[in-house]
Amino acid sequence: MLTSAEGLDAAREHLGPAVIGIAPIADASGGHFSFADWSAGASHDLSLSLAPLGPTIARWRKMPKGIERLREVGLILLSRLVTRDCALMPVRKVNHKRLWSWSESDLLPTVSAAALALARTGYLVKRFVDRVHDCPSCASSRIVVREECKGCRSANIKDVAILHHLRCGYQAPETDFLSTGELPRCPKCRMQLEHFSVDYDKPGHLTVCGACGRTDGSATIGFSCLDCGAHHDASRITTRDIHAFELTDEGRMAALKGGSGANCRPDADEASLRDKITRFIREAEIRHHPAHLLMLRVDPMPGHELPGPGLMVSTLAHLNGLLREILADRTEIMLHERTFLILIAGHGEDAIRAALPTITEKLARTTAARLHMQFDLIAQPDLLSVAA
């Protein structure tokens, strides 16, 4: 329970980022913390007021031991979402320059980057919420979008009808005909126009600027920044999509396993592995495709320790993506402990072996973890024995 505005820093210092990020938080400071799970309200019955926190507390208790020592922001975020059983939702804040923000950003300053990284690994899935425009001058999203004069950029524009005097062929904005009286009078032939569709038509509309007098077929869309006052046209403005992030089964599993580097897929138990291999071999036989099982075990490099659980989870997820990218479409990738089981159909042994250095090289180039990969390729005749 945070009781004052300064309470958060003190709590972070004493409890560590994981506890602050994951544990249920009650705000008794008078509403300083938007991320709190509960804020002190009008009710004086504390036990009744705290009742909504019950399920969150229950889920917090089910989290794996040692979770309070987590340092990886991604894993803390996953755990937070699991304990709240909710998605990571952006919050619209009109007093915030970027217009959308995260309640969690006080707890986890890099929450946005962490969520994007988790979405790339498949632990979170993005859901579109809104699209905002950013000012190219000051990056503010507080921008007024408006119709403007193409000439002087003034918003002082109005739509006027085009008026066509059928008799003399004069066609111009209606304002040209109204300048002399109540009834329209043709400025070319001075005749008064009385009957619509007999004397005159109104075949369309024009835009007239009250500032510079420019008459145009249409207005342009302009962007005016509320923060720096700059004006921009559409070609200079960048757009930014705002997303919510929802937990996937993989993400939930990773959080519940505490990111111990163990299974990151819920179906990676031995029985299901066996079933999958057997099914895969049968399908390959039916299609007359060569089938191979590539076993890829990830170990720390000699002289190095295994990376922390958070880094390990994200590294394995990254490797999973690399394998899908490098190997062909007809592959099934499963992870058991630190071993990837990759079922490959339709490729010869030579082609698969040729791809292995690429995997090693890309992983070494794109991750900080010092890992060694051990490959073992099993061809079809021996696959059944592996499955057995």
Next chain:
Amino acid sequence: MSDTNPLIVAAAVLLAMDVRSLMAFFWFTIMFELPRYVLGFPAIVALAMVERRQPDAPPVSQVGKVSIIVAGHNEADCIESCIRSLRAQTLRDAEIICVSDGSMDATFGIMQRLHREGLIDRVAECQIRGGKPAALNLGARLASGDILIVVDCDCSFQPTSLAELIAPFADPHVGAVAGRVLVRNPDASLVTSLQAIEYLTGMTLGRAQMAMFGQLSLVSGAIGAFRRSVWEQIGGTDPGPGEDFDFCLRMRKIGHEVAFAPRAVAFTDVPVAFTALLRQRKRWERDALWIRFRKHKGALNPFSRHFLPREVFHHADFLVFTVLPALVMPLFLVYLFTSYGLAALGLLLAMSIGLFVLDVFVLACAILAHGHWGQWRLIWTLPLYGAFQGYVLRIARLKVFVEEWIWSTSRTDTYCPPKVNAWNAWR
């Protein structure tokens, strides 16, 4: 057998005639055909003089800002190439204004896309078709230029055309400038090839000649430029058809000059089928007749308050060399066949051969004068050109004149919507 052969009989008749008899016999040709050539040669000289006299394109700052108005109805097939051709001009910084006149195809969408690409400065849409004259008036109202250039959507231009077109505005007396129209599809059919000769020789030389005498009275809608102050002074175009011609007559009435810029070339597609050509010419001839002698009646009547001596020449030219030959030609043919029977065919052929020689000379001069060397290929259809002009188009013209004079068929013209036509009671 040989005594009844029309050609032999015709040759015998011709050889038996003295000069006086020949003149009496070929009165029609001498009166109405030869002047076309006799005047054609000075016309070539006139064209050369006009070109020589024409100053190099002045800087835009000298003539003022230039606006180009492109108005069209259902022009999706050609509007983009026209705009891109305009943007490829050496005349930079010209404002382009497009008006879609009740188009039901993709014309307005293409205009909007080109506007987004920055090729067009302003686009307006009339959802109800009001006719091209009204669309041009709207375009002129939107334009901010001192010079208004009007072009047709189905035209493309030489890169220097517009710069050449505005050059004569350096003379403050010039209110409008006519460009030169050539055929873009001469090889599409025999009909287009014959029209290509006509555009290259007859139309161009005729305009050069009239311009030399200060009598040019037509700025083609395909490529023309107008001083904005003049445009506003006479209130833009009146409902058409023939609004371009009518505009020039009204402009001349208040004392402005029409110049000719032969180096301002626009290429246009002409009708491929003969029937389409006849429809086009029907409209042209009809417009010329009713605008000259119905709308601007009194032009040849010295007692009319509309009579202006400086306008007599081009009206008389039209009467003598366009209307009169069309009316007299049937009489001449009747005279020929009643007098000589089938031998008249041979005589007509002899006349055609004589005119062909002159046609070759005029075409050669026109090509030499303009430098459009590729037009030499038209020479293969030149033998038919005399008959095409002298008989086919003249008969069509006669029919149109009679219809218009007796039944006022222009009232039912679809160039403008019916409710616009309904107001033109004077037609």
